[in-house]
Amino acid sequence: MVQSTALLVRERGVEATSFSDVLAHSGAPRGSIYHHFPGGKAQLIEEATRYAGDFIAAGLASSLDQLDPVAALREFCSSWREVLRSSDFAAGCPVVAATVEGERLPSASEAAAASFASWEHLLAHAIQRHGQTAERASSLATLVIAAIEGAVVLARAQRSVAPFDRVAEELEDLLVAAMTDG
Amino acid sequence: MVQSTALLVRERGVEATSFSDVLAHSGAPRGSIYHHFPGGKAQLIEEATRYAGDFIAAGLASSLDQLDPVAALREFCSSWREVLRSSDFAAGCPVVAATVEGERLPSASEAAAASFASWEHLLAHAIQRHGQTAERASSLATLVIAAIEGAVVLARAQRSVAPFDRVAEELEDLLVAAMTDG
């Protein structure tokens, strides 16, 4: 159910994702909602945001564990490209959706903030381990996360991977340059 | 009314912005809606997205007309920082909101795509005029727009300008380097 919610939110957004949609997608019975989620929709969205954020963090951590930051970035971009392509540009990032519509759901916003922060930290630490200062690593990590999330939005709007690919290549070049200097 | 819609959408998102909210904010009478917007909410959102996109494009064009790309970027970032600060991180970009929730409103998505494209082109042409190749200028422009939009999302989630400032500084450094090389 949490997973279904995350999948639906990344396509439709938070407000446009109803319980009926989630039930139809997950196959769960109607009565289960308030048993498992006494906090109602706010709780469901919060858990879905946390789930999605943790899922993405796990993938990123795994890449950074096995590869250098540049190769991990390439893999990260590749998985986002696949999300865009396989959904015909209907799907984006559920954590972004939770932020953009999160004014009414503070708990979801907090989960989104925690997710973004964890991705930034994972990347920043990896860049730092490969020879950058903590400060520069933090700036680069934030830039990479922000640019990729923004690029996903641009790609969805324009229904093309072209903007995403341009951003991915610029980021890769920038990271290569940053890791080989100093 | 269109302006009120854009202001509300950038805070609450598309679906959470009702006609009642727009009427209360703009002072317009209820009966005017379907007279001025026969296409209903879809048309209102589309026009609000176009309005916001054109407004931002006008500011960007004006900056690029008077200043070099780096200084224009600084001004662009400054105005986004003001949006974040003055709303206490409640407000973001209505064009992003229209994209993220735009699955159900294709006309709004198209308006969003056109807005993003126009910002990219304005920036790309300016960078090209200052000595970069068309291809590189296009990549840099897309990166700048994507990164700033992403940074606005991160800043809202974390309720802090810190991520936005890190992104702004990285972008500025990158643009400076790109304009002085080759």
Add this chain to the structure above:
DNA sequence: GTCTATACGAAGATAGAC
């Protein structure tokens, strides 16, 4: 031609049956 009042549908939430 402009607005008030209403209808229709869907959303989230709950109370009672098994």
Add this chain to the structure above:
DNA sequence: GTCTATCTTCGTATAGAC
């Protein structure tokens, strides 16, 4: 303790009054 059926609220859209 788990689910089906219902209740209330609200949002969009419209039909009719001025």
